[in-house]
Amino acid sequence: xxxxxxxxxxxxxxxxxIIYLIYSYQIEPSPFAKIDADIMPKGLGYLLLILSVFLFxxxxxxxxxxxxxxxxxxxxxxxxxxxxLFVLLYITLLEFIGFIIVTILFLTATSRMLGYxxxxxxxxIFGIFTLVIYVSFNxxxxxxxxxxxxxx
Amino acid sequence: xxxLDNIINGFAVALSFKNMLFVFIGVLSGTVIGMLPGLxxxxxxxxxxxxxxxxxxASALILMAGVYYGAIFGGSTSSILxxxxxxxxxxxxxxDGYPLARQGKAGKxxxxxxxxxxxxxxxxxxxxxxxAPMMASFxxxxxxxxxxxxxxxxxxxxxxxxxxxxxxALISAVLGLMIASVGRDLLTGTARFxxxxxxxxxxxxxxxxxxxxxxxxxxxxxxxxxxxxNNSKESEVGSLRVTKQEAKEIxxxxxxxxxxxxxxxxxxxxxxxxSSFLSYITEKRISKNPETFGKGNIKxxxxxxxxxxAATSGAFVPLLTLGIPGSGTTAVLLGALLVxxxxxxxxxxxxxxxxxxxxxxxxxxxxxxxxxxxxxxxxLIAKILYIPKKLLISLVIVFCLIGVYGISxxxxxxxxxxxxxxxxxxxxxxxxxxxxxxxAFILGGMMETSFRQALTISKGDYLTFVQxxxxxxxxxxxxxxxLLPLLRSKMKKSQK
Numbered sequence: 001x002x003x004x005x006x007x008x009x010x011x012x013x014x015x016x017x018i019i020y021l022i023y024s025y026q027i028e029p030s031p032f033a034k035i036d037a038d039i040m041p042k043g044l045g046y047l048l049l050i051l052s053v054f055l056f057x058x059x060x061x062x063x064x065x066x067x068x069x070x071x072x073x074x075x076x077x078x079x080x081x082x083x084x085l086f087v088l089l090y091i092t093l094l095e096f097i098g099f100i101i102v103t104i105l106f107l108t109a110t111s112r113m114l115g116y117x118x119x120x121x122x123x124x125i126f127g128i129f130t131l132v133i134y135v136s137f138n139x140x141x142x143x144x145x146x147x148x149x150x151x152x
Numbered sequence: 153x154x155x156l157d158n159i160i161n162g163f164a165v166a167l168s169f170k171n172m173l174f175v176f177i178g179v180l181s182g183t184v185i186g187m188l189p190g191l192x193x194x195x196x197x198x199x200x201x202x203x204x205x206x207x208x209x210a211s212a213l214i215l216m217a218g219v220y221y222g223a224i225f226g227g228s229t230s231s232i233l234x235x236x237x238x239x240x241x242x243x244x245x246x247x248d249g250y251p252l253a254r255q256g257k258a259g260k261x262x263x264x265x266x267x268x269x270x271x272x273x274x275x276x277x278x279x280x281x282x283x284a285p286m287m288a289s290f291x292x293x294x295x296x297x298x299x300x301x302x303x304x305x306x307x308x309x310x311x312x313x314x315x316x317x318x319x320x321a322l323i324s325a326v327l328g329l330m331i332a333s334v335g336r337d338l339l340t341g342t343a344r345f346x347x348x349x350x351x352x353x354x355x356x357x358x359x360x361x362x363x364x365x366x367x368x369x370x371x372x373x374x375x376x377x378x379x380x381x382n383n384s385k386e387s388e389v390g391s392l393r394v395t396k397q398e399a400k401e402i403x404x405x406x407x408x409x410x411x412x413x414x415x416x417x418x419x420x421x422x423x424x425x426x427s428s429f430l431s432y433i434t435e436k437r438i439s440k441n442p443e444t445f446g447k448g449n450i451k452x453x454x455x456x457x458x459x460x461x462a463a464t465s466g467a468f469v470p471l472l473t474l475g476i477p478g479s480g481t482t483a484v485l486l487g488a489l490l491v492x493x494x495x496x497x498x499x500x501x502x503x504x505x506x507x508x509x510x511x512x513x514x515x516x517x518x519x520x521x522x523x524x525x526x527x528x529x530x531x532l533i534a535k536i537l538y539i540p541k542k543l544l545i546s547l548v549i550v551f552c553l554i555g556v557y558g559i560s561x562x563x564x565x566x567x568x569x570x571x572x573x574x575x576x577x578x579x580x581x582x583x584x585x586x587x588x589x590x591x592a593f594i595l596g597g598m599m600e601t602s603f604r605q606a607l608t609i610s611k612g613d614y615l616t617f618v619q620x621x622x623x624x625x626x627x628x629x630x631x632x633x634x635l636l637p638l639l640r641s642k643m644k645k646s647q648k
Contacts, residue, residue, distance in 0.1 A: 006317075009582055013323060020330060023345055030340040034612065035604040037337035037344060044333065048326045055319050066316075066583045076376060080577075083375065084570065087549065091566040094557070103550055110546035114378055122543070129547060133554060141205050143558050 005062060010055035017052060021045035079113070086110055098148015103130045155285060158501075162509025165210055166517060171510065174211050175518045177203075178218020179225070183525060184536050186223030188544070189236035190373035193223035193481045194590070198362040199548070201488050202555040210507045212492035214514040216485055221273060221464045221515070224424055225522045228265045228457055229534055233258060233389075241424030241460040244432040248445060248452035255448055259390040259531075260398075264450050265457045266526040267394065268406050272458030273519040275410035276417070276465035281512055283418070284501070288473040291498035296602035296609070297616055299476075301623035301630070302420075303599045306470075306478055307592055308630040309421025314585040318637040321588045324579070328589035331356060332596020339604060351564040358487040360565055361593055363552040364572025365579075365586050366484075371548050372577050378541040389531045402454035405435055413459030417466020420478035421633070424460035424467075431459035465515065472496050472508060476595070480587030483594040491559070 024041035090106045107126040116122065137143050165171060178200070185196035200219045204212035227239035232249035245265060252261035294302070311321035334345045335355030346352040409431040416427035435455035436445045445452045467482045475497035477483040489496055494507055501508045525533065556569050579586055610616035618624045 005582065027344050028342055030342055033340045033604075033608075035607045037340045037342040039607075040600045040603065041330070041333050041344060044326055044330050048323065048330070051319055051323050051326060055317075055323065058317070058319055060317060062583070069583070070581050072376065080372060080375060083549075084574070087553070087570050088567075090553065091563050091570070094553075094566075095563060099554075107546045107550060110549070111542050114375065114542040114545060116540060116542035125543060129550075133550075137554070137558060141202075141558070143205065143561075145554070145557070 004059055006058070006060055007056055010052045013048065013052040013055065017045050017048035020048065082113060083110060086113075094148075095146045096148060098150050099145040100130055100134055100150060101148065103133075158505040158509050159281065159513070161506055162511075162513040165506045165510030166214065166513035171211055171214050171514060172517065174207075174215040175218050175514050176521055178215040179222035179518050179521050180525065182219035182222020182224075183226035183229075183522065183533065185219075186226030186239050187230050187533070187536055188374075189230050189234065190370050190377070191548070192239045192366065192370065193220055193227075193241070194362065194484050194587075195367040195370050196220075196223040197481065197484045197488060198359065198367050199551050199555065201359060201362075201491060202551075202558050204488065204492055205558060207492060209489070209492045209494040209504070210510045213489055213494060213507060213511045216488045217468070217511055217515060218518045220481065220485060221461060221518060222522060224460050224464050225266075225269050225273075225526065228269065229262065229526075229530065230537060232261045232265060232453075233534060234537065239424075241428055241463070242456070243425070244428040244456035245453065245460075247432060247456075248447070248449050251446065251448035252450070252453065256390055257448070259392040260394060260450075261453060262389070262530050263392040263394050263527060264398070264402060264453050266523055266530070267399075268402060268454040268457035269461045269526075270519050270523045271403075271406035272410040272413055272461035273465065273522070274516065275407070275458075276414040276462035277512060277515045277519070279411070279414045279462075280465045280468055280515075284469055284473050284508075284512070287469055288498045288501045291474050294474075294498070294622070295620070296605040297620050298623045298626070300599060300602040300606055301617060301620075301626035302474065302476055303595045303602070305626045305630040305633070306420040306476060307588065307595065308634045309419070310479065310588050310591055311421075312633045312637050313421045313426060314588060316583050316585065318634070320582075320584045322634075324584050324586065325588040325592040328592025329596045329599070331361065331589075332593045333600070338597060338601055349564075351562065355597075356568060357556070357559060357565060358484075358590075358594060359491070359559060360556055360569045361572055362484045362487060362590060363555055364569045365576035365590060367548065367552050368569065368573030369576030369580060369586070371545055371552075371573075372580075374541050374545050374548070378545065389534065392527060392530070398450055402450055405431075405451045405455045406458040409435070409455045409459040410462040413462030414466040416459075417463030418469045418478075419466075420470065420476075422463075423479040423481065424463040427463040427466075428456035428460040431455040461519075468512075472500060472511070473498060475500070476598075477591060480590045483591040487594055 024038055024045050027038040030036055086106060086109060090102055093102050104126050108122055111122055134145055137145050181200060182196055185191055186193060197216055197219050204215055223239055224241050227237055227242035228245045231237040231242045231246035232253050235246050235250040237243045237246055249261045249265060307325050311325050312318050314321040334352055336343055336353050343353060412431055413427040416422045432452060432455055435451055436442045467478060470476050470478050471482045471486060477486045553566055556565050576586055606616055617627055
């Protein structure tokens with residue numbers, strides 16, 4: 001019964017809509033509004049519930065092209081997950097260590113991992129890129145990016 | 153002759169040195185980003201938004217509009233040279249453009265594409281000048297009931313017209329509306345789906361969604377294709393010359409498909425992609441020798457190119473006059489305008505004529521810049537295609553992160569951004585279209601407000617949405633558009 005991808009997805013969406021509905025019934029009523037804040041969420045929750053049932057019943061065969069999209073080697077998936085990890089590190093460290101250092105580290109680490117080899121080019125391109133962004137945010141746009149441990 | 157005065161004023165706004173510079177920056181960066189296979193116009197606009205922080209509204213809008221039609225223009229270059237369309241609106245361009253390039257006539261193909269795009273862009277901006285004021289004055293009759301019905305039509309149209317399953321597209325749209333419901337309710341102030349977090353009280357910023365769902369998710373395309381060598385050589389562009397005979401041949405298709413593209417661009421849900429395919433098919437059908445299409449017919453190249461650029465201008469009609477985007481791309485454009493402090497709608501033309509007409513006038517110059525950029529400089533610009541993707545990937549990621557950080561200065565939003573990036577990627581893997589989601593998200597707040605206002609006025613009577621004639625027609629059209637795919641598949645089955 002759960003042989004097709006679309007059916008599996010429809011179950012996930014079905015469960016999600018139930019959770020969404022539970023939360024939308026907990027929205028506090030306002031004493032003043034006749035048409036209250038919960039009307040749209042409740043409607044949307046039921047709508048999604050119905051759509052997930054439709055998706056389940058429809059049970060459309062995926063085209064080869066659609067299936068091919070998921071044909072990714074384990075190595076590549078590992079690479080994507082590593083990039084996600086790097087982004088997570090970037091976000092976590094941004095405000096502590098500061099924009100310039102974290103950005104240059106992130107750019108170099110990611111590009112190395114993807115297979116770019118020239119250290120000199122990376123150093124020049126990423127250095128200029130990071131400084132241009134930092135200066136233009138701070139001076140031109142007046143938005144100060146975190147300087148972190150650097151004194152400027 | 154107030155309109156004429158305003159148009160002249162608009163040209164004055166567009167012609168200022170600063171704004172000319174922004175038009176140029178906009179179309180140049182649009183062309184460059186649009187050229188990169190994998191990054192579409194939505195990503196192009198979203199990535200450029202941080203640049204517009206703190207700009208005057210007119211300049212910001214001029215810049216962003218330039219990025220938009222520049223991206224469509226640039227997409228055709230990679231369609232022709234690499235057979236790898238940078239944007240969906242230029243897929244039809246590769247049908248005859250790539251064969252031409254393989255025959256060693258890449259230069260000619262690029263020139264024809266540039267001329268046709270210029271023709272389509274210029275003719276349609278003229279149409280935009282004529283149609284927009286009429287639309288705006290018609291839209292002043294709209295109340296909340298009509299607005300709700302109009303947005304409803306936009307969402308159902310984009311769902312039924314999107315590729316693949318309509319049910320999946322509708323699910324995407326509903327998810328977009330659900331994400332829009334996070335945060336403090338606009339009318340009562342009640343907190344919804346915030347899970348006690350202060351960070352969610354103001355809702356989720358649209359840039360988080362646009363950059364995550366599109367730019368970050370599309371970066372994975374670059375990652376997975378990073379080792380692919382481009383299969384054409386830089387030196388093979390060849391002569392750009394277009395003969396008089398050829399110019400004559402393509403003038404008919406350019407004129408026809410500029411008009412067709414514009415009309416389709418105005419319609420909700422449709423846009424550059426649909427119009428370019430439709431134009432290609434029409435041109436093939438009326439051709440005396442349809443068998444040459446797909447083998448390097450210059451008419452087959454001119455038609456979709458004129459059409460997709462005309463559709464981009466057409467899409468500005470509902471965006472500027474109703475304040476309601478008809479596609480994912482214009483939805484992001486609307487978000488960019490709101491960041492810049494412009495609220496498009498029927499009153500924009502009266503209240504801020506210099507913004508309204510300045511942008512439209514700037515499009516003429518944008519198209520001229522694009523022609524200049526694309527004709528003599530194209531071999532040079534095409535080099536961007538040969539920048540190592542391994543370098544580009546990390547730069548795009550940082551641009552996304554900093555773009556979001558620049559509006560909120562809160563790392564919470566960055567985690568959200570990453571989350572939406574993953575969601576966008578998973579949606580692509582499972583063939584859920586992302587454009588309905590972003591359109592629904594942008595429309596969500598407005599839609600809910602007008603829905604509840606309409607119901608409050610009618611004292612809770614849902615029939616109000618079919619009692620106003622305009623809204624009744626719009627609702628009927630929405631239902632029709634949702635039934636269309638159902639009918640189509642029924643017909644296919646009965647044919648078998």
